Amino acid sequence: MKFRARLELHTRPARTLLLRWFPPRRVGKLLVASVIGAILLTLSSILWVRYTTDDFQYSAESAPNKDVAIVFGAEIYADGQPSPFLAARLDLGRALLEAGKVKAILVTGDNGRSSYDEPTVMRNYLVAKGVPASKIALDYAGFSTYESCARAHEVFGVDSAIAVTQDFSLPRTIALCRSVGIDAVAVGDDGQDHNGVYWKCWFRDQLATTKAMYSIIVQPEPTFLGNQETTVRDAMAANP
Secondary structure, three states: HHHHHHHHHHHHHHHHHHHHHHHHHHHHHHHHHHHHHHHHHHHHHOOOOOOOHHHHHHHHOOOOOEEEEEEOOEEEEEOOOEEEEHHHHHHHHHHHHHOOOOEEEEEEEEEEEEOOHHHHHHHHHHHOOOOOHHHHEEEEEEEOOOHHHHHHHHHHOOOHHHHHHHHHHHHHHHHHHHHHEEEEEEEEEEOOOOOOOOOHHHHHHHHHHHHHHHHHOOOOOOOOOOOOOHHHHHHHHHOO
C-alpha cells in the first residue's frame, strides 16, 4: 500500500502536467487542423499540377514528335508477363514508335532485386510484339516516377520525350519530367477495363501528387545515378 501511494504521488504530477500542456480539447483541435491542412495541401498540389500540365497531354495520334518514348514500369507477374496496366503502356509506346512519333523507346522500372525485373519483362513484351530490340533502351533503376525522369535526363541524356503511362498519372508524370529538364509531353491509357483496379489506382495517384511536389521542389538525387550511358542515343540511331 505504501508503494502504491508513493507511485501515485510520483505519477500524479506528471499526469497533471500532461493534461495542462495537452488538454483533450487542444489535442482534438490540433488533430482536426492537421487533417484539414493535409487535405488542403493535397488538393492544392493536385490543382497546381493539373493546371500547369494540361497543355502537354495528348492522344497517341495527336502527340508531337519527340526523341524518345519513356514507358514507365508497373507491376509484372511471376510468369514474366506485364500486368494489364503495363501492357497498355507498352502498346502505346510501340504505337508511337511505329507511327514515327519517336525514334526509340526507353523502358524504365524496378529491378531492385534479382527476382523482380520490370525492364526486362517490358523489353521482352515489346520484342514479342515486333519492336526491334535495337530500338529499346533499358533503365533498371527507375524505382519511382521521379527517379525514372531524373535518370532519363541525367544518365541517358534524354532532353525530349513522350512520357507513357495511365491517363490519371499524366499531370504528375509531365510535371516531374519537365522539372528535371526534359521537354516532355505525355500520352495515357484510360485503363478503366484493366482488372477493375482503375479507381483504386486513380485515388492512390492523387495522393502521390503531394510527394511529387516535394520532388519537384527539392530535386533529391536518385537512389542510383551512376555514369552516363549511350544506350538511348544508340537506340535512336539504330536502323529499324
